[in-house]
Amino acid sequence: MTGEGTMRAVDAPRRAAYDPSASDAELREAFLAGEIPVAVYGLGKMGLPLAAVYADVCGNVTGVDVDESVVETVSGGGCHVEREPGLPDLVADVVDRGALSATSDPVAAARAASVHVVMVPTLLDGHEPDLSTVEAALESIGAGLSPGDLVVVECTVPPRTTRDVVVPTLARISGLEVGEFGAAACPERTSSGRALEDVRGAYPKVVGGVDAESTRVASIIYGEITSNDVIATTDAATAEAVKVFEGVYRDVNIAVANQLARYAETLDVDVNEAIEVANTQPYCDIHTPGPGVGGHCIPVYPYFLAGAFPEVDAGLLHAARDVNDSMPEHTVALLEAMLDAHGVDGDAPTVLLLGLAYRGNVAELRYSPGPVVARELAATGARVLAADPFVDDWTEFEGVERVPMDLLDSQNVDAVAVLAGHDEFRDLDWAAFDAPVMDGRFLLPEDVDAPVYTVGGRWPR
Structure with a gap:
């Protein structure tokens, strides 16, 4: 990957990408010269980093978003995506160069x-994939599609979506014959907080x-975008399955850890210690138990199989979802047991929750x-206090009292629960x-001067 980019090639001829007559070297040269203009649809937390890297490499990218405020911010060289190292500087640079x-x-x-x-999200309608956002993007692309164009599906979708939905939709709207344009599934393998690192090549790119x-x-294109290997799969459906399988594996594995955590009291062992030692065996890689699984990815992807292909028995996937979905309730039961163990009297104990986002240093509340x-x-009946530096809108949290970060240490509470491992929580005076x-996220140091409990741990730690 060159990573240097060029100025926007406004006067350069617009080259087709899907061109069997062009050699690999010719296509690569045209892409790097900005002669193959790129449009990235969706400038969210994953789309903007992707568009910025594309722009840095090829110098001719248009980012598309339905949110006018996002468009205005990016057009001015600003970055609306927070906590992404290097992204604000990169966006400012590529916009200034005319590359984005x-x-x-x-x-x-x-x-x-x-x-x-x-790069738009696939949501769920109940437990079935909802491709309406993807389809809306395809309708717009189809209205402007030209012979020789290539459509790349970076967002995660159910396997066979590119073949069964993307191509027919584009052909119907554009009037082009299948084969006059190209389509590929190239699923992102990116995490919030390290998006640029991931896009540029933390893992092999699947196409x-x-x-x-x-x-x-x-x-050819992703060979320039990434510094890592490009793995070409047999077809688009296989590439889509790779990404979905990755998420399903994590969901099922976390469910195993959470199920094992429920044996802690019965076995009178620290399940976390047992997992850590079990993982010294190379064939064992059990994840970490916690208060639940959130975010747009892991809780959603199992339904890209179970909900999209109901003819297959998905008992294991549903069982894993049931276990992980039950962990918030289990966490509340653990908090009640912890309060009881410390002799907290009364029907309305005060509990302070640290972090409502699904994981540390991420402003994401979905699931x-x-x-x-x-x-x-x-x-x-508990009085619930909460603090989260990533949450701006608290109107939906009825019955929850927001505590400013600078007033945390002064709160008179009966218990504290760490639900998201934000960096802002690491240096709190826990004894105060x-x-x-x-500690639902293993945030506290071992030598902290406070009674500490964990999900699956021997009580107290």
């Missing part, structure tokens, strides 16, 4: 681009086209266990709370 621009007009962007990169030419072009713990605690702490 932003628009809220997806059809105009599609008409100008030869490579179309889709899979609907035909050989799509795979070839996608491999987060924190709000569920807060709601379940309040239902028991004069209360037991449920």
Whole structure:
């Protein structure tokens, strides 16, 4: 990967990407020269880093987003995505160089681009995948699609989506024949807080086209985007399955850890210690138990199989989801047991929750266990206080009292629960709370001067 980029090639000829007559070297040279313009649809927490890296490499990228405030921010060289090391500087640089621009007009962007990169979320409708956001992006792309264009699906979708949804939709709207344009699944393998590192090559890049030419072009492009290997799969469905399988593995593995954690009291062992030692055996890699599994990825991807292909018995996937979904309630039960062990009297104990986001240093509440713990605690009659430096809108947390970060140490509480491992919590004076702490994220140091409890641990630690 060059990583140097060029100025936007506004006067350069617009080259087709899907061009069987062009050699690998010719396509690579044209891409790096900005002659194959790129449009990235979706400038969210994963889309903006991807667009910025594309721009840094090829120098000719248009970012598309329906949110006018996002477009305005990016157009001015600003970065609305927080806590991504290096991203604000990179966005400012590529915008200043003319390598990246932003628009809220997806059809105009599609008409100008030869490579179309889709990075919009696939949501759930109940337990079934909802492709409406992806389909909306495809409709705009199709309205501006030209012969020789390549459409890249970077967002995570159910396997076979590129083949069964993307290609037919584009053909129907554009009027082009299948084969006049290309399509490939190139799923992101990116985590919040390290997006640039991941996009640039922390892991091998997986690409899979609907035909050989799509795979070839996608491999050439991502060979420049990433410094890591490019792994070309047999087809697009296989590439899509890779990403979904990664998420399903983590969900099932975490469910195993959470299930084992429930044996802690019965076995009278520290399950976390047992897991750590078990993992010294090379065939064992058990994850860590905790208060629940959140975010847009891990709780969602199992339904990209179970919900999209109901003809297959997905008993294991549903069982894992049930275990992980039950952990917030189990965490509340552990908090009640912890309070009882410390002789807290009364029907309305005061409990301080640290972190409502689904994991540390991430401003994401979707499927987060924190709000569920807060709601379940309040239902028991507890007074629930909470602090989270990443949460701006507290209107949806009915019955939860927000505590400013600078007032944490002065709170008179009966118990504290760490539900998200934000860096801001690491240096708190835990002894000042004069209360037991449920460390759900293994945040506290071993020598902390407070009674510490963990999910699956021998009580207290």
